[in-house]
Amino acid sequence: xxxxxxxxxxxxxxRWQPLAAVDRRVLGVLVEKxxxxxxxxxxxxxxxxxxxxxxSNRFPLMELEPEDVEESLDRLRQLxxxxxxxxxxxxxxxxxxxxxxxxxxxxxxxxxxxLLLRGTQTEGELRGRASRMEPIPxxxxxxxxFAGLKAKGLVLSVTPEGRGHxxxxxxxxxxELERI
Numbered sequence: 001x002x003x004x005x006x007x008x009x010x011x012x013x014x015r016w017q018p019l020a021a022v023d024r025r026v027l028g029v030l031v032e033k034x035x036x037x038x039x040x041x042x043x044x045x046x047x048x049x050x051x052x053x054x055x056s057n058r059f060p061l062m063e064l065e066p067e068d069v070e071e072s073l074d075r076l077r078q079l080x081x082x083x084x085x086x087x088x089x090x091x092x093x094x095x096x097x098x099x100x101x102x103x104x105x106x107x108x109x110x111x112x113x114x115l116l117l118r119g120t121q122t123e124g125e126l127r128g129r130a131s132r133m134e135p136i137p138x139x140x141x142x143x144x145x146f147a148g149l150k151a152k153g154l155v156l157s158v159t160p161e162g163r164g165h166x167x168x169x170x171x172x173x174x175x176e177l178e179r180i
Contacts, residue, residue: 015080017171023076025072026048026073027076027096029043029051029117030048031110031116031133032057032114033047034095035109035113045092057117057118058117059117060119080097081098083097102152104149107134107145108154109134110136111126111149112149115168116169120180121168122166123166124164127142146167155167
Protein backbone atom coordinates (compact mmCIF):
# COMPACT_ATOMS: atom_id res chain seq x y z
CA UNK A 1 0.00 0.00 0.00
CA UNK A 2 1.33 3.45 -0.88
CA UNK A 3 0.81 5.96 1.96
CA UNK A 4 2.12 9.02 0.19
CA UNK A 5 0.70 11.66 -2.06
CA UNK A 6 -0.05 10.11 -5.41
CA UNK A 7 1.95 11.18 -8.45
CA UNK A 8 0.52 13.84 -10.69
CA UNK A 9 -1.81 12.79 -13.48
CA UNK A 10 -0.33 12.80 -17.00
CA UNK A 11 -0.22 16.28 -18.47
CA UNK A 12 -0.11 18.05 -15.08
CA UNK A 13 2.44 20.79 -14.49
CA UNK A 14 5.63 19.51 -12.82
CA ARG A 15 6.09 20.48 -9.18
CA TRP A 16 9.86 20.52 -8.90
CA GLN A 17 11.67 23.04 -6.79
CA PRO A 18 15.20 23.57 -5.47
CA LEU A 19 16.36 20.91 -3.02
CA ALA A 20 18.99 20.64 -0.32
CA ALA A 21 22.11 18.63 -1.24
CA VAL A 22 21.02 15.58 0.77
CA ASP A 23 17.60 15.56 -0.87
CA ARG A 24 19.15 15.83 -4.34
CA ARG A 25 21.42 12.87 -3.56
CA VAL A 26 18.57 10.74 -2.23
CA LEU A 27 16.33 11.48 -5.23
CA GLY A 28 19.24 10.85 -7.62
CA VAL A 29 19.97 7.49 -5.98
CA LEU A 30 16.34 6.38 -6.27
CA VAL A 31 16.23 7.25 -9.97
CA GLU A 32 19.63 5.68 -10.68
CA LYS A 33 18.94 2.43 -8.83
CA UNK A 34 15.49 2.05 -10.40
CA UNK A 35 17.25 2.06 -13.78
CA UNK A 36 20.47 0.17 -13.00
CA UNK A 37 19.36 -2.37 -10.36
CA UNK A 38 15.61 -2.82 -10.81
CA UNK A 39 15.62 -6.06 -8.75
CA UNK A 40 16.53 -3.99 -5.67
CA UNK A 41 13.88 -1.35 -6.29
CA UNK A 42 11.84 0.05 -4.52
CA UNK A 43 14.52 0.69 -1.89
CA UNK A 44 14.76 0.53 1.89
CA UNK A 45 16.24 3.37 3.94
CA UNK A 46 19.39 1.26 4.40
CA UNK A 47 19.76 0.71 0.64
CA UNK A 48 19.22 4.41 -0.11
CA UNK A 49 21.81 5.27 2.54
CA UNK A 50 24.33 2.85 1.01
CA UNK A 51 23.68 4.26 -2.48
CA UNK A 52 24.01 7.83 -1.22
CA UNK A 53 27.37 7.08 0.41
CA UNK A 54 28.83 5.23 -2.60
CA UNK A 55 32.43 6.15 -3.34
CA SER A 56 32.02 5.88 -7.14
CA ASN A 57 29.74 7.93 -9.39
CA ARG A 58 29.16 10.51 -6.64
CA PHE A 59 30.31 14.08 -6.08
CA PRO A 60 30.67 15.31 -3.51
CA LEU A 61 31.22 12.20 -1.41
CA MET A 62 28.78 12.05 1.49
CA GLU A 63 28.66 10.19 4.80
CA LEU A 64 24.93 10.10 5.45
CA GLU A 65 23.42 8.26 8.40
CA PRO A 66 20.11 6.38 8.10
CA GLU A 67 18.45 9.18 10.09
CA ASP A 68 19.62 11.73 7.49
CA VAL A 69 18.14 9.61 4.71
CA GLU A 70 14.84 9.11 6.59
CA GLU A 71 14.51 12.87 7.10
CA SER A 72 15.27 13.47 3.43
CA LEU A 73 12.75 10.86 2.31
CA ASP A 74 10.13 12.52 4.53
CA ARG A 75 10.85 15.93 2.95
CA LEU A 76 10.75 14.45 -0.55
CA ARG A 77 7.47 12.69 0.24
CA GLN A 78 5.95 15.98 1.37
CA LEU A 79 6.98 17.50 -1.96
CA UNK A 80 5.49 14.58 -3.91
CA UNK A 81 8.87 13.50 -5.35
CA UNK A 82 9.01 10.19 -3.45
CA UNK A 83 6.46 7.66 -2.25
CA UNK A 84 6.47 5.15 0.58
CA UNK A 85 5.59 1.56 -0.29
CA UNK A 86 4.28 -0.71 2.46
CA UNK A 87 3.40 -4.38 2.11
CA UNK A 88 6.52 -5.01 0.01
CA UNK A 89 8.21 -7.33 2.51
CA UNK A 90 8.88 -6.55 6.15
CA UNK A 91 10.70 -3.27 5.53
CA UNK A 92 9.14 -0.03 4.31
CA UNK A 93 10.49 0.86 0.90
CA UNK A 94 10.56 4.01 -1.19
CA UNK A 95 10.13 4.82 -4.85
CA UNK A 96 10.62 8.02 -6.81
CA UNK A 97 8.02 10.02 -8.69
CA UNK A 98 10.72 11.92 -10.62
CA UNK A 99 9.02 11.53 -13.99
CA UNK A 100 5.93 13.33 -12.76
CA UNK A 101 7.62 15.63 -10.25
CA UNK A 102 10.19 16.90 -12.74
CA UNK A 103 7.99 16.47 -15.82
CA UNK A 104 10.60 14.38 -17.67
CA UNK A 105 10.80 11.28 -19.85
CA UNK A 106 13.08 8.31 -19.13
CA UNK A 107 16.19 9.65 -20.91
CA UNK A 108 15.74 13.10 -19.37
CA UNK A 109 15.38 11.40 -15.96
CA UNK A 110 18.72 9.62 -16.50
CA UNK A 111 20.43 12.92 -17.34
CA UNK A 112 18.87 14.61 -14.32
CA UNK A 113 19.82 11.71 -12.03
CA UNK A 114 23.43 11.94 -13.16
CA LEU A 115 23.48 15.69 -12.52
CA LEU A 116 21.92 15.15 -9.09
CA LEU A 117 24.52 12.50 -8.23
CA ARG A 118 27.61 14.25 -9.60
CA GLY A 119 26.71 17.90 -9.99
CA THR A 120 28.22 20.23 -12.58
CA GLN A 121 29.93 18.47 -15.51
CA THR A 122 30.72 18.76 -19.20
CA GLU A 123 28.28 17.49 -21.81
CA GLY A 124 30.74 14.74 -22.74
CA GLU A 125 31.13 13.52 -19.16
CA LEU A 126 27.39 13.63 -18.66
CA ARG A 127 26.63 11.72 -21.86
CA GLY A 128 28.97 8.89 -20.89
CA ARG A 129 27.70 8.68 -17.32
CA ALA A 130 23.97 8.96 -18.12
CA SER A 131 24.41 6.25 -20.76
CA ARG A 132 24.76 3.75 -17.90
CA MET A 133 21.03 4.28 -17.32
CA GLU A 134 19.69 5.06 -20.80
CA PRO A 135 21.48 4.78 -24.16
CA ILE A 136 22.69 8.16 -25.48
CA PRO A 137 24.87 7.29 -28.49
CA UNK A 138 26.72 10.61 -28.87
CA UNK A 139 26.70 14.32 -28.11
CA UNK A 140 24.46 15.00 -31.10
CA UNK A 141 21.83 12.78 -29.45
CA UNK A 142 22.32 14.52 -26.09
CA UNK A 143 21.83 18.07 -27.34
CA UNK A 144 18.06 17.81 -28.01
CA UNK A 145 17.68 16.24 -24.55
CA PHE A 146 19.47 19.28 -23.08
CA ALA A 147 17.28 21.60 -25.10
CA GLY A 148 14.17 19.97 -23.64
CA LEU A 149 15.54 20.11 -20.10
CA LYS A 150 16.55 23.76 -20.56
CA ALA A 151 13.06 24.58 -21.87
CA LYS A 152 11.65 23.06 -18.67
CA GLY A 153 14.07 25.14 -16.60
CA LEU A 154 15.80 22.04 -15.21
CA VAL A 155 19.28 22.47 -16.75
CA LEU A 156 21.53 25.51 -16.80
CA SER A 157 24.66 26.25 -18.84
CA VAL A 158 27.63 27.18 -16.69
CA THR A 159 29.87 27.97 -19.67
CA PRO A 160 29.10 29.02 -23.25
CA GLU A 161 27.95 26.22 -25.54
CA GLY A 162 30.61 24.52 -27.63
CA ARG A 163 33.58 22.32 -26.87
CA GLY A 164 33.79 21.61 -23.14
CA HIS A 165 30.30 23.02 -22.47
CA UNK A 166 29.62 22.69 -18.72
CA UNK A 167 26.09 22.23 -17.41
CA UNK A 168 24.34 21.80 -14.08
CA UNK A 169 20.82 21.18 -12.83
CA UNK A 170 18.52 23.92 -11.56
CA UNK A 171 17.57 22.10 -8.35
CA UNK A 172 20.40 23.81 -6.44
CA UNK A 173 19.42 26.15 -3.63
CA UNK A 174 19.65 29.85 -4.73
CA UNK A 175 22.81 30.48 -2.67
CA GLU A 176 24.48 27.48 -4.33
CA LEU A 177 23.60 28.71 -7.82
CA GLU A 178 25.28 32.03 -7.05
CA ARG A 179 28.55 30.16 -6.37
CA ILE A 180 28.28 28.14 -9.57
